[in-house]
Amino acid sequence: MKISKDQIAESNQKEQNNHRVQFEFLEDQLSRKNVHVAELIQKLADFQVAIPSWALGAGGTRFGRFSYYGEPSNLTQKIEDVGIIHMLTRTAGAISLHIPWDVPEDYTAVKELARSLDLKFDAVNSNTFQDQKGSRESYKFGSLSNVSQAVREQAIAHNKEVIGIGEKLGSKSLTVWLADGSSFPGQNNFQTALHHTENSLKEIYKSLPIDWKMFIEYKPYEPNFYSTVIQDWGTSFMLANACGEKAYSLVDLGHHLPNTNIEQIVSTLMWKGKLGGFHFNDSKFGDDDLTVGSIKPYALFLIFNELVYGMENNPQNPDLAWMIDASHNIKDPIEDLIQSLEAIQEAYAKALLVDQVALKLAQQENDVTQCQEILQGAYRTDVRSLIQMARVQKGGAIHPLKAYRELAIRKKLIEERGKHTIATGL
Numbered sequence: 001m002k003i004s005k006d007q008i009a010e011s012n013q014k015e016q017n018n019h020r021v022q023f024e025f026l027e028d029q030l031s032r033k034n035v036h037v038a039e040l041i042q043k044l045a046d047f048q049v050a051i052p053s054w055a056l057g058a059g060g061t062r063f064g065r066f067s068y069y070g071e072p073s074n075l076t077q078k079i080e081d082v083g084i085i086h087m088l089t090r091t092a093g094a095i096s097l098h099i100p101w102d103v104p105e106d107y108t109a110v111k112e113l114a115r116s117l118d119l120k121f122d123a124v125n126s127n128t129f130q131d132q133k134g135s136r137e138s139y140k141f142g143s144l145s146n147v148s149q150a151v152r153e154q155a156i157a158h159n160k161e162v163i164g165i166g167e168k169l170g171s172k173s174l175t176v177w178l179a180d181g182s183s184f185p186g187q188n189n190f191q192t193a194l195h196h197t198e199n200s201l202k203e204i205y206k207s208l209p210i211d212w213k214m215f216i217e218y219k220p221y222e223p224n225f226y227s228t229v230i231q232d233w234g235t236s237f238m239l240a241n242a243c244g245e246k247a248y249s250l251v252d253l254g255h256h257l258p259n260t261n262i263e264q265i266v267s268t269l270m271w272k273g274k275l276g277g278f279h280f281n282d283s284k285f286g287d288d289d290l291t292v293g294s295i296k297p298y299a300l301f302l303i304f305n306e307l308v309y310g311m312e313n314n315p316q317n318p319d320l321a322w323m324i325d326a327s328h329n330i331k332d333p334i335e336d337l338i339q340s341l342e343a344i345q346e347a348y349a350k351a352l353l354v355d356q357v358a359l360k361l362a363q364q365e366n367d368v369t370q371c372q373e374i375l376q377g378a379y380r381t382d383v384r385s386l387i388q389m390a391r392v393q394k395g396g397a398i399h400p401l402k403a404y405r406e407l408a409i410r411k412k413l414i415e416e417r418g419k420h421t422i423a424t425g426l
Contacts, residue, residue, distance in 0.1 A: 001080065001084070001409070001412055001413065001416060002080070002083065002084070002087070002117075003084055003087045003088065003407065003409070005395060007403075007407060008087065008088070008395065008396065008397050008403065011397050011398070011399070011402070011403040011406060011407070012392065012397060012398050015398040015399055015402075016398070019385060019388055019389075019392075019398050022384075022385040023385040023386070023388070023389050025385075026381075026382070026383070026385050026386065030353075033355075035353065037386070040349070040352050040353075040386060041386060041389050041390045041393065042390075043348075043352060044345060044348065044349055044352075044386060044387055044390035045090070045390040045391075045393055045394050047091065047322075047344075047345065047348055048091060048092070048093035048094055048322070049091055049092060049094070049280070049322040049323065049324060049341060049344055050092075050094035050095060050096040050122035050123070050321070050322060050323040050324070051082045051085060051092050051094070051095055051096070051323075051324060051337060052095075052096045052097075052098060052125070052323060052324065052325060053075065053078045053079075053095060053096065053097045053098055053101065053102040053425065054098050054101060054102075054423065054424070054425030055324060055325075055326070055328075055333060055337060056071070056072050056077075056078045056081040056082070056333050056334070056423055057071045057072065057333060057422065057423025057424075057425060058071060058328070058329065058333065058423070059289070059326075059327030059328050059329035059333075060327070060329055061329055065329070066329065066330065067419070067420070067421075067422065068331070068332050068333060068410070069410075069413075069414045069418075069419040069420075069421075070410055070413030070414035070415075070416070070417045070418070070419070070421065071333075071417070071421045071422055071423040072417070072421070072423050073417065073421040073422065073423065073424075074424075075097075075102045075103075075104060075105075075110060076109075076110070076113060077417065078095070078102065078423065079095060079110065079113050079114055079117065079119065080113070080117070081333075081334060081413075082095045082117070082119060083117030083118075083119060084334060084404075084409060085334060085337055085338060085341070085400075086117065086118060086119060087117075087395075087396070088338065088396060088397045088400035088403055088404060089338060089341050089342075089391060089396055089397070089400045090390075090391050090394035090395060090396035091341045091344075091345060091391070091396075092337070092341060093118060093119060093120065094119060094120050094121065094122035095114065095119055095120075095121060095122065096121075096122040096123050096124070096125060096175075096323050097121065097124050097125065097165070097166075097169070097171075098124075098125045098127060098425060099124060099125065099126060099127060099158075099161070099162045099165055100127060100132055100158075101127065101424040101425045102424060102425075103165060104165070104168075104169070107168045107169065110169070111169060111170070120170065121166070121169040121170055121171045122171065122173070122321060122323060123166075123171060123172075123173040123174065123175045123215060123277065123321050123323070124162050124163070124165060124166035124169070124171050124173070124174055124175070125162070125174075125175045125177070126158055126159045126162045126174065126175070126176055127158075128143035128144065128155045128158060128159075128178065128179075129143070129177070129178070129179035129223070130179075135154065136150075136154060137150050137151040137154045138151070139151065139155070139179075142178075142180040142181070142188075142193070142229070143155035143178060143179075143180055144156070144176075144178055144180060144196065144197045144200035144201065144229075145178065145180040145188075145193040145194070145196045145197040145200070145229045146180070146196065147192070147196070152196060152200050155200065156200050156203050156204055159174065159176065159204040159207075160204060160207045162174060163204075163207055163208065163209070163212070166212075167209060172211060172212050172213065173212055173213040173214070173215060173276070173277070173321055174204070174208070174212065174213075174214050174215065175214075175215045175217060175250060175277060176201065176204070176214065176215065176216055176217065177217035177219070177250075178197065178217075178228075178229055178230055179223050179224065179228075180193065180197065180224075180228070180229040180230075181193075181221075181223075181224030181226070181227045181228035181229055181231075182224055182226050182227045183224050183225055183226050184226055185226060187226070188227065190227065193229050194229060194235070197229050197230065197239065198239055198242050201214075201216065201239055201242070201243050201247070202242065202243055205243040205244055205246070205247060208246055212246060213246050213247070213248055213276050213318065213321075214240075214243065214246060214247045214248070214276075215247075215248055215249070215250035215276045215277040215321065216230065216236045216239050216240050216243075216247060216248070216249055216250060217230070217236070217250040217252060217255070217277075217279075218230045218231060218232055218233055218235060218236040218249070218250075218252075218255060219231065219252070219255040219287065220232060220255065220256065220257050221286070221287075222286070222287055233249055233251065233265045233268075233269065236249040236250070237249050237269065237272070237274055240274055240276075241274070247276075248274050248275060248276025248277065248318070249269050249274050249275060249276060250276055250277035250278070250279065250321075251265060251266060251269070251275065251277070251278050251279070252278075252279035252281070252325055253279065253280060253281050253282065253283070253292075253300075253303070254279075254281045254282075254283045254286070254287040254288060254289050254325070255279075255287060257286075258285070258286070262299070262303055263299075263302045263303045263305065263306045264306075266303055266306045266307060266310065267306040267309070267310065269317075270306070270307075270310030270311075270314045270317045271310070271314060271317075272316075273314065273316035273317045273318075274317070275310070275317055275320065276318060276320065276321060277320065277321040277322075277323065278307075278320055278321070278322050278323070279323050279324070279325035280292045280322070280323070280324050280325065280326070280340060280344055281324070281325050281326040281327075281340075282294050282295040282296060282300070282326075283295060283296075288327075289325065289326045289327035290326060290327075291326060291328065291331070291336050291339050291340050291343070292324065292326060292339070292340035292341075292343040292344055293339075293340070293342075293343025293344070293346065293347065294339075294343070297343065297346075297347065298379060300343065300344075300347040301347045301350050301351060301375075301378075301379050302375070303347075304347040304348050304350070304351035305351045305354055305375065307320070307348075307351065308348070308351040308352060308354070309356065312356075322344075324337060324340050324341070324344075326340055332410055334404065334409070334410070335401060335404065338400045338401050338404060339401065341400075342387070342400070342401075345387045345390075346383055346384065346387065349383035349386050349387055350378050350379050350381060350383055351378070353378040353381055353383070354374065354375060354378045355374055355378075358370075358374055359371060359374045359375070362374060
């Protein structure tokens, strides 16, 4: 199903007066501070976040999975769901496929559907963290790091296949995340596992098209709980350097131990020109993959402050690939993604309001109190009307979640697909 422009316009008509009052008030306040509001709105309008293909179905835990009904049962329906989110928010202009969960059967039809919904294909993601039907070798004891050359070659071949699929879709990057590691001391030789991983990544890297990037993700634990081969940003950074200039680290907010200073990691990688991708989620205890901004919104703002600084001051770092990577195991997936997009835009907008010149001066004078005041002053600003204006100017809904519910989209999806469809992936 699709949402029409008339439906969006009708929804906005009900909210127009309140939105205008709130926006004009904030515009006046920001203009008094010499903030170029039009430029800020344009940056918000241009900011696009990819939706992973697996995120349109119900998430799960190790203990169970509860459907929200009306799940997309094939790639076409997943793209249509991303189209719904993008039509409402005008921020979800890309979809990221996970292979082999979502291999297109008809590339021409899939590309045409995406084009009709104003979507592009972002990074393609390889899957070697579980065995696939018909696979000759098993990844039970690792993939790219496995002691078996046959297993490593199978995993390398899969990644090369993923690159080929991405080329047909117009994607320009490959994301590699490994579950490889060990659950018990002595199970693996750390150096051997890392050596195999580096050599495997180099083989994959050789197959990258000239204009592609490879993103190397990291994670400190899970599914292995004693060691993970690519356990932190330093290991990812080292492997990216070993592969070459088209290889970069990818930061996933949930892939850190509690209280890790993620904003410092972001800053360091951008300074070195090696931050390539970013996965958004939130957490309380570990890799919970909760709705973005639902637990630690101020931490998200601080991360965005470093991202904004890096985007403006680190030309050696490439344009970043943004994606949501969250598990909405008890929420409507589309509603959860809309909430996440809103939180991302809020953090970005607030970071754009930070007076970097004043902050630099306060830092040089060691005025710690003023540094805090500058950051928290930007964070406390209610920027929602700015985000709404950016959406409206691109044809989106003033209140996407409210419009989604008023249009009874989930009910219509259930009527169209039924209650018992199950999305491929998680």
